[in-house]
Amino acid sequence: MILGLHPVAFWIAAGIAAALALxxxxxxxxxxxxxxxxxxxxxxxxxxxxxxxxxxxxxxxxLAGRLVAILAVAVLGAMCYREFARAIGSFRHRAVSGVVxxxxxxxxxxxxxxxxxxxxxxxxxxxxxxxxxxxxEDNPKGYIQRVALGTFSYLLFGVCLGHFSYLANxxxxxxxxxxxxxxxEMNDIFAYCTGKLLGQRKLAPQTSPKKTVxxxxxxxxxxxxxxxxxxxxxxxxxxxxxPIHLLTLGLLLSLTGQFGDLVMSSIKRDLGTKDMAAxxxxxxxxxDRFDSLLFVGPALFHYxxxxxxxxADMPMRIFTxxx
Amino acid sequence: MxxxxxxxxxxxxxxxxxxxxxxxxxxxxxxxxxxAASRVAIRSxxxxxxxxxxxxxxxxxxxxxxxMVANHASHLDALVLAAALPWGLRQRAFPIxxxxxxxxxKAAAFFSTMALNAxxxxxxxxxxxxxxxxxxxxxxxxxxxxxxxEGTRTRDGRIGRFKPGLGRIVAxxxxxxxxxxxxxxxxxxxxxGRFPAPVRLIVRVxxxxxxxxxxxxxxxxxxxxxxxxxxxxxxxxxxxxxxx
Numbered sequence: 001m002i003l004g005l006h007p008v009a010f011w012i013a014a015g016i017a018a019a020l021a022l023x024x025x026x027x028x029x030x031x032x033x034x035x036x037x038x039x040x041x042x043x044x045x046x047x048x049x050x051x052x053x054x055x056x057x058x059x060x061x062x063l064a065g066r067l068v069a070i071l072a073v074a075v076l077g078a079m080c081y082r083e084f085a086r087a088i089g090s091f092r093h094r095a096v097s098g099v100v101x102x103x104x105x106x107x108x109x110x111x112x113x114x115x116x117x118x119x120x121x122x123x124x125x126x127x128x129x130x131x132x133x134x135x136x137e138d139n140p141k142g143y144i145q146r147v148a149l150g151t152f153s154y155l156l157f158g159v160c161l162g163h164f165s166y167l168a169n170x171x172x173x174x175x176x177x178x179x180x181x182x183x184x185e186m187n188d189i190f191a192y193c194t195g196k197l198l199g200q201r202k203l204a205p206q207t208s209p210k211k212t213v214x215x216x217x218x219x220x221x222x223x224x225x226x227x228x229x230x231x232x233x234x235x236x237x238x239x240x241x242x243p244i245h246l247l248t249l250g251l252l253l254s255l256t257g258q259f260g261d262l263v264m265s266s267i268k269r270d271l272g273t274k275d276m277a278a279x280x281x282x283x284x285x286x287x288d289r290f291d292s293l294l295f296v297g298p299a300l301f302h303y304x305x306x307x308x309x310x311x312a313d314m315p316m317r318i319f320t321x322x323x
Numbered sequence: 324m325x326x327x328x329x330x331x332x333x334x335x336x337x338x339x340x341x342x343x344x345x346x347x348x349x350x351x352x353x354x355x356x357x358x359a360a361s362r363v364a365i366r367s368x369x370x371x372x373x374x375x376x377x378x379x380x381x382x383x384x385x386x387x388x389x390x391m392v393a394n395h396a397s398h399l400d401a402l403v404l405a406a407a408l409p410w411g412l413r414q415r416a417f418p419i420x421x422x423x424x425x426x427x428x429k430a431a432a433f434f435s436t437m438a439l440n441a442x443x444x445x446x447x448x449x450x451x452x453x454x455x456x457x458x459x460x461x462x463x464x465x466x467x468x469x470x471x472x473e474g475t476r477t478r479d480g481r482i483g484r485f486k487p488g489l490g491r492i493v494a495x496x497x498x499x500x501x502x503x504x505x506x507x508x509x510x511x512x513x514x515x516g517r518f519p520a521p522v523r524l525i526v527r528v529x530x531x532x533x534x535x536x537x538x539x540x541x542x543x544x545x546x547x548x549x550x551x552x553x554x555x556x557x558x559x560x561x562x563x564x565x566x567x
Contacts, residue, residue: 085351086331086332087332088331089328089329089331089332091332091349092330092349094355097352145328271329273331273336277335277336278336278339281338
C-alpha cells in the first residue's frame with residue numbers, strides 16, 4: 001500500500017499526474033521546432049486544458065473509495081444519458097425518460113448495496129417498465145421508436161456502464177477500474193498514433209473515415225501488452241495471473257473499446273451530427289470521450305467474474321435486509 | 324418501413340452556459356421537475372401572501388399558442404400572470420425577461436431557467452432576428468409567452484407606452500394576444516423595493532385580440548402596440564373604484 005492505495009492505483013494516478021505536468025513542456029519543445037501550425041497549437045491547448053479538468057475528475061473518485069466511485073460512475077452515466085437523449089430527441093418523452101433515470105438510480109443502488117441478484121434483475125424489469133409506461137401516452141404512433149430508444153439508452157448507460165461501476169465492489173476495485181480507464185484512453189491514443197505511422201487501409205470509411213486497419217491493429221497489440229502488464233501486477237497470485245488470461249483481457253478491452261468508439265461514430269453518422277454536444281471544449285460531448293468505455297465494462301466484468309469472481313469475499317447486501 | 328425521425332434538442336450544439344441564454348433552450352427532465360416545484364411554491368406564495376385574485380380567467384384561450392401581455396410594475400408580474408394559467412398550460416409558458424437582469428450572470432441565468440422558465444430579451448441589442456426566433460418558437464412549439472410591452476417597470480405607477488417590438492412577434496399570425504391588467508403590484512413591490520409588501524394582487528384578464536389581419540411591417544407593429552395599450556388601459560379603468 002502507498003498512501004493507503006494499492007500500488008498499481010497509486011502509480012497509475014501518479015503517472016497521469018506526471019503526464020499532465022509534462023505535456024506543456026512537450027508543447028513548448030514542439031513550439032521551438034516551429035513545426036506546429038497556429039491552429040493545431042490552439043487546438044492542442046484547448047484539449048490539454050480540458051484534460052486538466054477531466055482527468056482529475058475521472059481519477060480522483062476511483063481513488064476515493066467504493067461508494068464515491070459508484071456514485072461518480074452513476075453521475076457520468078446520467079450525464080451521458082442526458083446528452084444522448086437530447087441528441088436523438090427522446091428526452092421529449094418525459095415518462096419514458098423518467099423511467100430510464102429511475103432505472104439508473106435503482107441500478108446504482110443495487111451496485112452500492114452489492115446485491116448482484118437485483119443488479120441482474122434490473123435490465124429485464126426496467127425494459128418491462130419502459131414498454132408499460134410508454135403505453136400511458138395512449139399514442140401508438142411512434143410507440144416502437146420511443147420504447148426502443150428508451151430501452152437502448154438504459155442498456156447502454158445504465159446496464160453496460162453499471163458493469164464498470166460494479167467492479168468497485170471488488171477488493172481490487174480501484175486498481176482494476178483505473179487500469180481499465182487508463183487502457184481505454186491509451187487505446188484511443190495508440191490507435192491514433194499507429195494509424196498516423198502505419199495506417200493505410202481504411203477500417204470503416206463510411207462510419208469513421210479517419211480510422212485505419214493499421215491503427216486498430218497497433219492499438220490491439222499495444223493496449224493488450226499494457227493491460228497484461230498492469231493486470232499481472234493487480235491479479236498477482238490469483239487464477240487470472242496467467243499470460244493467456246491477461247492477454248485475453250487486454251484483447252477484449254482493446255476490441256470492445258474500439259467497437260464502442262465505432263458504435264458512437266455510427267450513431268453520430270445516423271443522426272448527421274459531428275459531436276454529441278459541446279460540453280467539453282475540444283472534445284465535444286462527454287459521450288465523444290467515454291464512448292469506448294461502454295462495452296469494456298461488461299466484457300471484462302464477466303471474464304473476471306467467470307475465472308476469478310468479483311467481490312466474492314467482500315460484504316454483500318450492505319443496505320438491504322436479508323434473512 | 325418508415326425511417327425513424329430524430330429531432331435533436333435545438334440547443335444541442337451550444338456549450339452548457341450558452342444553452343441557458345438561448346431562445347432555443349429546451350428543458351430536460353431536471354428543469355421540468357424544478358420548474359414544476361417552483362410553480363407550486365410561487366402560486367402558494369401569491370395566494371397566501373398576496374391573496375391573488377384572478378378575474379375573468381375563463382377568457383384565456385384553452386390551448387397554446389397565445390401571448391399574455393400586461394402593464395409592468397414589479398418583478399412579481401410575470402409570476403402572477405403565469406399563476407393565472409390553468410395547470411396544464413403552465414408548463415408551456417415562457418416569461419420573456421430582461422436579459423440584462425435575469426440572464427446577466429451564470430447564476431441568474433441558471434435560476435431564471437430552472438425556476439422561472441424565462442427566455443431572455445436583450446433590451447439594448449434586441450435585433451429583429453431574436454424577435455423572429457421568438458415568433459417561430461411561439462407558433463412551432465406551440466408556446467405561451469408572457470411579456471410586458473412597456474419594456475420596463477413603471478416608476479410612477481402609470482402605464483407607459485407599449486413598444487412595437489411585440490408586433491414583430493404576433494402581427495399577421497393567427498395567435499391570440501390576451502391583454503391583462505395587474506393591480507396592486509406597484510404598491511406591493513415597486514422598483515427599488517427590497518421586499519414585497521403583503522398587498523393584494525388582482526389580475527383582470529381581457530378579451531383576446533387577434534392580429535392576423537395586421538400587416539407584418541412597421542405600421543402593423545405600431546398598430547398592435549396601440550391596440551394592446553388601449554385594451555390594457557381599458558381594463559385598468561375597470562380596476563378603479565367606481566362611484567363617489
